Amino acid sequence: MTTDSQMSKGVLEGCVMRLLKDDYRYSGEIVALMRANGFGDFSEGTLYPLLLRLEKAGYFDTLRQATNNSPPKKYYKLSAAGRERLENFESMWRDLVLSVNNILNTSGRREDSRTDDNDTGGTDSDET
Amino acid sequence: MKLDSQNRQLYDGLKGEYKTFARKMKRTISAKCKGDNEINDKLNDIFGILADAQADGRPLNDVFPEADKTIRVTCAYLPAKIIPYKGLAAAVLCTAAICAGMGTLIWHYTAPRVPCNITGVNYNEATGEIRWTTAGNEYDAQFEIFVDGDRQATAGPSLRSISLFLEEGQHEITVASTGKGLYSATAEKTVSVYIGYPRTEGGIAQFLSDSSGGIMDEKYDEFLRIEPNRDNAQGSHAAYKVVFTPEVTFYGKIQPEQCTIERFCVNGLPRNFSETTEFMADVSYEFYLRPEDPATSFEPVLNIGIASIFCLDEDDAAAAMESGKAYMRLFGASPFRKNKTPQPYSASEGQFRFSSFNRAELPGVVHSAADGQALYEYTDNFCTYFRSGKYEDITLSDDTSTAYAVYYDTFIMAYNAGDGANKLTVEKTTEYIAENSMTQLKEGYTKILPAGDIAEGSEVTLYFEDGDTNIYASDAVLDIRLYSPNTHSYQKLNTSGDTVTFTYKTDMELVICNQYGSGYFKRDFCYSVESEDDLVIDARQITGTQTITLKPGMTHVIIWGSQYYSDNIYLICDDSGEKIEYKGLERAYHFISTDGYLINKTDHDITVTVQSFPIIIEH
Numbered sequence A: 001m002t003t004d005s006q007m008s009k010g011v012l013e014g015c016v017m018r019l020l021k022d023d024y025r026y027s028g029e030i031v032a033l034m035r036a037n038g039f040g041d042f043s044e045g046t047l048y049p050l051l052l053r054l055e056k057a058g059y060f061d062t063l064r065q066a067t068n069n070s071p072p073k074k075y076y077k078l079s080a081a082g083r084e085r086l087e088n089f090e091s092m093w094r095d096l097v098l099s100v101n102n103i104l105n106t107s108g109r110r111e112d113s114r115t116d117d118n119d120t121g122g123t124d125s126d127e128t
Numbered sequence B: 001m002k003l004d005s006q007n008r009q010l011y012d013g014l015k016g017e018y019k020t021f022a023r024k025m026k027r028t029i030s031a032k033c034k035g036d037n038e039i040n041d042k043l044n045d046i047f048g049i050l051a052d053a054q055a056d057g058r059p060l061n062d063v064f065p066e067a068d069k070t071i072r073v074t075c076a077y078l079p080a081k082i083i084p085y086k087g088l089a090a091a092v093l094c095t096a097a098i099c100a101g102m103g104t105l106i107w108h109y110t111a112p113r114v115p116c117n118i119t120g121v122n123y124n125e126a127t128g129e130i131r132w133t134t135a136g137n138e139y140d141a142q143f144e145i146f147v148d149g150d151r152q153a154t155a156g157p158s159l160r161s162i163s164l165f166l167e168e169g170q171h172e173i174t175v176a177s178t179g180k181g182l183y184s185a186t187a188e189k190t191v192s193v194y195i196g197y198p199r200t201e202g203g204i205a206q207f208l209s210d211s212s213g214g215i216m217d218e219k220y221d222e223f224l225r226i227e228p229n230r231d232n233a234q235g236s237h238a239a240y241k242v243v244f245t246p247e248v249t250f251y252g253k254i255q256p257e258q259c260t261i262e263r264f265c266v267n268g269l270p271r272n273f274s275e276t277t278e279f280m281a282d283v284s285y286e287f288y289l290r291p292e293d294p295a296t297s298f299e300p301v302l303n304i305g306i307a308s309i310f311c312l313d314e315d316d317a318a319a320a321m322e323s324g325k326a327y328m329r330l331f332g333a334s335p336f337r338k339n340k341t342p343q344p345y346s347a348s349e350g351q352f353r354f355s356s357f358n359r360a361e362l363p364g365v366v367h368s369a370a371d372g373q374a375l376y377e378y379t380d381n382f383c384t385y386f387r388s389g390k391y392e393d394i395t396l397s398d399d400t401s402t403a404y405a406v407y408y409d410t411f412i413m414a415y416n417a418g419d420g421a422n423k424l425t426v427e428k429t430t431e432y433i434a435e436n437s438m439t440q441l442k443e444g445y446t447k448i449l450p451a452g453d454i455a456e457g458s459e460v461t462l463y464f465e466d467g468d469t470n471i472y473a474s475d476a477v478l479d480i481r482l483y484s485p486n487t488h489s490y491q492k493l494n495t496s497g498d499t500v501t502f503t504y505k506t507d508m509e510l511v512i513c514n515q516y517g518s519g520y521f522k523r524d525f526c527y528s529v530e531s532e533d534d535l536v537i538d539a540r541q542i543t544g545t546q547t548i549t550l551k552p553g554m555t556h557v558i559i560w561g562s563q564y565y566s567d568n569i570y571l572i573c574d575d576s577g578e579k580i581e582y583k584g585l586e587r588a589y590h591f592i593s594t595d596g597y598l599i600n601k602t603d604h605d606i607t608v609t610v611q612s613f614p615i616i617i618e619h
Helices: A005-019 A027-036 A044-056 A080-127 B005-013 B016-032 B036-056 B067-076 B084-110 B588-595
Strands: A060-065 A073-078 B118-124 B129-134 B143-147 B150-155 B161-163 B169-177 B187-195 B217-220 B224-232 B235-244 B252-256 B261-266 B285-291 B302-306 B366-370 B373-377 B382-386 B390-392 B405-416 B422-435 B438-450 B459-464 B471-474 B498-503 B509-513 B534-538 B544-549 B556-560 B570-572 B605-610
Touching: A005 A027, A005 A044, A005 A080, A027 A044, A027 A073, A027 B036, A044 A060, A044 B036, A044 B067, A073 A080, A073 B036, B005 B016, B005 B036, B016 B036, B016 B067, B036 B067, B118 B169, B118 B187, B129 B169, B150 B161
Parallel strands: B534 B556
Antiparallel strands: A060 A073, B118 B129, B129 B161, B143 B150, B143 B169, B169 B187, B217 B302, B224 B235, B235 B285, B252 B302, B261 B285, B366 B373, B373 B382, B382 B405, B390 B405, B405 B422, B422 B438, B438 B509, B459 B498, B471 B509, B544 B605
16 A cells, blocks of 8 residues: 555554554554555655654663574663653544544535435436 | 774675665765764665665665765765865965964064154243153154153153143153054153242232231232133133241141142142141242132132140140131140151240130231240231240259259230330249140240330230139339239139229239149239339248348339238338338238338348248338
């Protein structure tokens, strides 16, 4: 899925924060999860600036840990401030989704209704 | 920047495009960022991602689609390094500044100094202005003006003149340029000027209106104006000059009353004195009065008072300037120690202060002088005639002694009825002994005696001081006796200024004796012999029997001091073979006059005996 950068900026941040809510994860793991959940073009080039910004803002607890003889990796997990920010994001997202869905759903029904009305009227005229 | 071991390991493991990206990242960050720990931390993140991607076989484009942006963002989160070209610019500027400073220093020590020449100095007497010119040196910006070595003013850059009134006389004016500048040299120019202000009149004495009506408080308010109206930029400036010449012998203090008087210069005295200044007799004085503010016009007023410092105590200052208290005070010599330099007003130099009669009743004065004597002629023709006292050094003692010197000051007043001849002379002699710098009046006497024809019926008013006791007058013929006011014997007058008035009659003899101390009559007796017809005998001077030969014309025999010997005085007149003894008499003259024992014979001797035997008057 190709995502508009302006639209996806806040959404990606919220999604990454959600992935780091309960577990320490490193960058490669985060990218893999994002891609597995539909963000196919999500890459380390997108993730890394996001991690830098949120880490500087104090939303992460980090640790560096080596695994399987590989070089140490930096793991991220939400801090208390990060959780609060995530809660705000989730609340706003639900409201936004509801509003967007309402609009999208209403507009769809009206389009369908209008199509139905045009079909019916034509029949009646012809019948008259 | 040096990679740490982990980053070095990761970096070395990268290959291909990953290696290229990692190198670019490393160089860029090393160039623009600082802080090895922070840089290694960030590079570790990036290198770790690259290593994982490389291991997974992903292309770099899949990991960092915008590689340069990733590098910029990473740098943005690291501390920035000072840009090298700014440091270079700073170094260039510093070098330039150092070179400039060295150049200035070299110039400072090698450049020639330019003198700030003062080309001319002038003084304008009319305007009181010192003016100078310069050579136009740009450093001629600050000047100092000295007069006779004393700095009088400082002038700024645009000034070439100042107002400064100088006293009459020779002065040296110096204008110095202080030369404010690196390469300037100070310079000064001195000129000598003589200031001789034009005088409208000669230096004559100005004894002007005596508004207060006496000599004790002369008010001089019309001065000889020697510099009428100096108009200059600062306004009107006037000076006055008052000259006292030796024609007037007075001794007093002069004090300016105007607070605006700036200078009060008296020749021979310190300049700029503002307090009381003492004048000496027979010395000329001249002084100038000028306002403190040249723009302020002023009317100078001087009060000159003649003080009586020859008072009986040392409180000379209190006596000074107390005009109106011009009672006839006893003279007092100013104390001084014999082995010290006498004060100028000491009696030894023949100068003394005096006070006269109550000036309120004796107004007007014209001063004149003759042979060291000051004659004050009053408009009512009562003359006071002063004569210097004499000084006798009778005691040659050291400083610890109680007596150093004795002064005999004589004060003579002459009464002039208007015809130019003295009619009555009041002579008062006082003896002073200076003891340990204290002047004490010991004893004295005053006698009043006719000095010529005094018209019968003339009134003579005398003023007495404390100590003028036992005042009496006698006339052997008319039996006029005058005692101290309201008394008949030796009570002391209590108040200065007590008066006694009597009508003088021809041939009356007046005697005033001073007595100090109860029951102690002074060293000498008071006597007066007005004609050869009188014989005055001081009984106290006689011990035993004394025979006095009567001279032709003697008509009276007056014996003084008899009161002390009233029980012991015997007067024997044996001209007629009759020997008369008088005893217990109060006054010898009384005895003589009232009992009619007029000795009116000549060529006879009188024997006076005092002690416990008769006084014998022999004819």
